[in-house]
Structures are given as structure tokens and as C-alpha cells.
Amino acid sequence: MKSCASALFVLASIASPVIAVSYSISDNIIGSGFYNSFDFQAIADPTHGRVNYVDQNTARSQNLTFASDSSFILRTDFKTVLNPSGAGRNSVRIRSKKTYSTHVAVFNIRHMPQGCGTWPAVWETVEATWPNGGEVDIIEGVNDQAPNAATLHTSAGCTMPASRSQTGTSGQLDCNVAVNGNTGCGVKMSTAQSYGPSFNSNGGGWYAMERRSNFIKVWFWGRNDGSVPSDVKNGASGINTDTWGTPSAFFPNTQCDFGSHFSAHNIIINLTLCGDWAGSVYGQDGCPSTCVDFVNNNPGSFSNAFFDFASIKVYQ
Numbered sequence: 001m002k003s004c005a006s007a008l009f010v011l012a013s014i015a016s017p018v019i020a021v022s023y024s025i026s027d028n029i030i031g032s033g034f035y036n037s038f039d040f041q042a043i044a045d046p047t048h049g050r051v052n053y054v055d056q057n058t059a060r061s062q063n064l065t066f067a068s069d070s071s072f073i074l075r076t077d078f079k080t081v082l083n084p085s086g087a088g089r090n091s092v093r094i095r096s097k098k099t100y101s102t103h104v105a106v107f108n109i110r111h112m113p114q115g116c117g118t119w120p121a122v123w124e125t126v127e128a129t130w131p132n133g134g135e136v137d138i139i140e141g142v143n144d145q146a147p148n149a150a151t152l153h154t155s156a157g158c159t160m161p162a163s164r165s166q167t168g169t170s171g172q173l174d175c176n177v178a179v180n181g182n183t184g185c186g187v188k189m190s191t192a193q194s195y196g197p198s199f200n201s202n203g204g205g206w207y208a209m210e211r212r213s214n215f216i217k218v219w220f221w222g223r224n225d226g227s228v229p230s231d232v233k234n235g236a237s238g239i240n241t242d243t244w245g246t247p248s249a250f251f252p253n254t255q256c257d258f259g260s261h262f263s264a265h266n267i268i269i270n271l272t273l274c275g276d277w278a279g280s281v282y283g284q285d286g287c288p289s290t291c292v293d294f295v296n297n298n299p300g301s302f303s304n305a306f307f308d309f310a311s312i313k314v315y316q
């Protein structure tokens with residue numbers, strides 16, 4: 001009996017292959033689900049942009065956020081000429097109610113904000129203790145300049161190896177916020193379709209970030225890429241990142257103790273104008289006037305300064 005049972009067991013394990021689903025879905029945020037999953041942050045812009053972050057009621061009544069069954073729009077005002085001595089252009093910053101450590105976040109985005117002066121970001125951090133606890137920037141750029149960069153920002157003592165298994169190109173290797181004015185350790189993606197007008201004209205695509213105790217990976221796939229994993233494309237309830245191929249950006253823990261540099265993070269989506277980064281490099285890319293004057297006087301130029309999210313799915 002005993003040997004028969006173990007023989008059967010062996011047969012059974014040969015016959016049924018291990019299904020390697022490494023994560024299952026914990027949050028499937030679509031349309032009005034964004035209102036349940038995120039808090040609106042009507043705060044002074046920490047990066048000194050020419051924006052006025054509004055609360056949820058104001059955002060909804062001014063149609064700066066708009067939810068349908070299949071989409072969530074988040075935008076700046078594009079109708080108002082601003083008084084130069086008054087507040088900045090109304091915009092929106094939202095932060096997830098939940099925090100996450102080991103997880104995968106998949107952002108299915110149809111359109112991202114574009115236009116001179118825009119500085120959109122999709123990122124994760126813990127604001128209360130920043131920079132302790134770390135920061136992972138998944139989407140970030142300014143003034144329509146492709147490609148996208150994925151970047152870590154940390155307290156001192158966290159660096160990245162020069163040689164890594166990724167399709168993007170490493171910039172600075174030290175993630176310490178105190179080095180070079182908070183440049184961080186960034187990786188530029190290999191395709192212009194990863195950011196701004198090119199991303200939008202291609203129908204957008206998917207960003208995914210996987211955070212584990214020993215690495216952080218960021219992938220980008222354009223809407224029509226042949227290499228989009230089927231579980232990403234189909235919005236599956238279980239995913240296996242082992243099958244997703246070489247990431248755009250790879251941040252291993254070999255020279256960075258993740259346990260002491262990264263704590264549980266909120267997901268933050270912010271859309272500022274000008275400010276510390278977009279303002280300081282404004283004009284290098286052919287944008288007219290000065291950044292603040294342009295924002296004050298050209299509301300219509302911000303009609304495409306919006307995110308259109310098909311979904312955010314978090315897997316744990």
C-alpha cells in the first residue's frame with residue numbers, strides 16, 4: 001500500500017506540471033475605482049511647480065478627473081488664463097490609500113500628459129520619512145522629452161552595478177539623493193515610444209514594476225509590441241514575471257541593502273508644470289517663452305496634459 005501510494009504520488013507530480021503563478025491580483029483599479037483607492041492631495045507642490053493641487057470635489061466639478069467604466073482621466077486645467085501673481089494652474093496629485101512592499105504594479109495607460117512645461121510622474125515612495133524608505137520612479141519626464149527614465153532615490157549607501165541585465169541605459173549609479181542634486185540612479189528606456197507624444201500617438205502601453213527583497217525591475221511595452229506578455233495584455237488575475245523577459249531597467253540589491261533603504265510605499269501620480277526640473281531645463285527643447293509665462297498665458301496648450309488610465313493592477 002505504502003509503496004503504491006508513493007508511486008502514485010511520483011506519477012501525479014510528473015503528470016501535473018507545477019503552475020508557476022508567482023503573484024495574484026490584490027487591487028484592480030479601473031474607472032471610478034480610482035476614487036476609492038486614492039486620496040487627493042491638495043498640497044503645496046513640493047517641487048515648486050506652477051500648479052495648484054486641488055481636492056477631489058474641485059477636481060470632479062472642474063472635470064480635472066473623470067471616470068467612466070473603462071477609463072480614468074486626470075488632467076490640468078486647460079481653460080484659464082492665470083494671474084501672474086496668483087495661484088498656479090489647477091492640477092491633481094493622488095496617492096494610494098494602501099502601501100506595498102513585495103508586489104508587482106501594472107499600469108495600463110492610453111495617454112500621458114504632453115506639452116511644454118509638463119512634468120508628469122507615476123512613482124512610489126513613503127513621503128513621511130523620505131528619503132528614508134526610498135523612492136521608485138516608474139514614469140517620469142519633462143517637456144515632452146523621450147525616452148522615459150526609471151529611477152531610484154535613496155538615503156546614502158545604495159549604488160547600482162554598471163553592468164546589468166536590462167535593455168535600457170544606466171545613468172548615474174549612486175542612488176543617494178544627496179549626490180548631484182537628487183539625480184538618483186536612473187535608467188533610460190531604449191524606445192522613444194516610452195514617453196510623451198510618441199507614447200501617445202502609439203496608443204500608449206503598459207508599464208510594470210516588480211519589487212522584491214533582492215531586486216526592482218521596470219518593464220515598458222508599447223501598445224502594439226509583439227513582446228507584451230499575454231498575462232499583462234489580458235489583465236490576468238495571476239501573473240508570472242519569470243516569463244516577461246529582460247526588463248527595461250534592473251536594480252539589484254548587490255550594492256544596496258534593500259531592507260534598510262526601502263520600506264512600504266504608496267503609489268503616487270502627480271502632474272506638475274515647470275518647477276525644479278521641468279522649469280530648470282525649459283527652453284533647451286524648443287519650448288517658447290519662459291515656462292511660467294507659458295503656463296500662465298496659454299491654457300489651450302494644456303488640452304493634452306492628461307493621463308488616461310485603462311487600469312492599475314497590483315499583484316502580491
Ligand SMILES: *[C@@H]1O[C@H](CO)[C@@H](O)[C@H](O)[C@H]1NC(C)=O
Pocket residue numbers: 063066073
Ligand atoms: C469631462 O472629461 C471627459 C474626459 O476627457 C470628457 O469626455 C467630457 O466630455 C468632459 N465633460 C465636460 C462637461 O466637459
Ligand SMILES: CC(=O)N[C@H]1CO[C@H](CO)[C@@H](O)[C@@H]1O
Pocket residue numbers: 045046047048049093120121122123137139140270271272
Ligand atoms: C509635484 C510633485 O509631486 N512632484 C513629484 C512628482 O514625482 C516625482 C517623482 O518622479 C517627485 O520627485 C516629485 O516630487
